[in-house]
Amino acid sequence: DISKLATHKIVAKGIGYVPDTRRIFGSLTIEQNLIVSQRKGGLKGDVQDRLDFIFDLFPDMRRFFKQKAKSLSGGQQQMLAVARALMNDNDLLLIDEPTEGLSPLLAKNLINALDKLKEIATILLVEQNFRTVSKLGDNYYIFDNGKIVHQGNNMDELIADKALVAQYLGVSI
Secondary structure (H helix, E strand, O other): OOOOOOOHHHHHOOOEEEEEOOOOOOOEEEEHHHHHOOOOOOOOOOHHHHHHHHHHHHHHHHHOOOOOOOHHHHHHHHHHHHHHOOOOOEEEEEEEEOOOOHHHHHHHHHHHHHHHHHOOHHHHEEEOHHHHHHHHOOEEEEOOOOOEEEEEHHHHEEEEEEHHHHHHHOOOO
């Protein structure tokens, strides 16, 4: 249970957080946003190796590395928010509504990056777009009024249960 821990102790446990509000530092450059995101002892290995990894996931980050974060598009800001969480060796990434407000193309690019990330870290993803998350998720939990009402480990089975999807997720497939 981490609910009573101070933020720095949660971070020290290898848990990264990407809020739905992005919370980037607009007056800082992308480079500065990434550097201030590191925690002491939070990265095993070379910073440049980690930056190269981030640039492979998000090529725009390299192109705009010296630009102020406030000059980025909404999608680029969201990618920066994810990149900040990647500046440490996190075992768990908590990502809240990453595609909210993004164009379909940027949302697709972000989901593709998250698909690669799930190979190196566990991702707990909260996402309102069922079609998007259904392509990414392995295990799922459906909550209703704060209680788990359904869970599983096969997205195809969830997709096939049209009544359940319509009842709790408000979409038709």
